């Protein structure tokens with residue numbers, strides 16, 4: 001469904017990257033499921049806030065390598081579901097399985113280290129740090145504190161080496177998203193769309209398997225939206241999986257292979273975009289809701 005025109009080089013790179021990702025999965029985690037298994041399974045997820053049941057028995061799966069949309073009227077429980085998957089909230093019930101591993105209730109950094117990351121809205125960024133400094137914040141497995149650097153030369157060498165690798169990768173990501181010219185700019189001075197690009201660049205710095213994007217197109221102008229979508233498809237070609245919450249139905253219809261519809265905390269329907277838009281329960285939920 002992508003309208004991305006990848007170059008021959010990018011295709012070669014994509015194939016290598018996809019192979020590399022599946023090899024790594026097999027090597028690192030012997031109990032991981034076959035690549036045909038869904039990358040993410042959510043079963044009977046439940047999250048209550050006092051008397052409010054925000055997520056009420058939601059179950060769904062995300063296929064490896066897909067761009068899957070999670071939609072639903074306001075208050076359907078989409079963000080809470082994201083938060084339960086990524087460890088921001090601990091669910092009251094249910095199971096989250098990523099790459100064959102039960103990650104239910106793990107801390108956000110543990111989930112990220114597992115290879116599942118979400119983009120954070122601008123509020124989480126540090127507006128008085130530069131774009132590059134934002135990129136350098138806390139990537140996966142970053143090691144070394146100043147104490148260790150000073151007392152152990154061998155660790156120091158490792159740390160220096162690792163910092164250089166992180167910096168190189170940060171530049172690579174900034175170049176990929178075409179915001180490398182903004183590296184020295186304060187994050188607080190970026191436009192809404194540029195911040196979205198920075199959020200995705202930061203998320204990718206940890207080299208995840210799967211990205212959860214919360215309204216990636218909100219506040220993004222049409223030309224930047226086209227660019228962001230093209231980047232998402234290129235990354236999909238390289239082997240990444242995407243789950244995105246998005247209110248823009250054009251994005252859902254034209255860029256997701258599979259759509260999950262939540263309503264009142266549970267999954268109301270799933271299918272292709274065409275199946276979803278023809279589903280009477282979905283139409284009823286949206287017409288009856290505040291969308």
Ligand SMILES: Nc1ncnc2c1ncn2[C@@H]1O[C@H](COP(=O)(O)OP(=O)(O)OP(=O)(O)O)[C@@H](O)[C@H]1O
Pocket residue numbers: 049052053054055072073074075076077078079080081
């Ligand atoms: N921290 C919280 N404390 C209390 N209630 C909450 C909290 N977070 C979410 N809720 C409630 O849970 C329900 C689901 O909210 P959630 O934000 O997950 O829905 P959503 O589908 O993401 O909505 P939207 O599309 O408007 O962002 C809502 O009724 C909301 O008010």
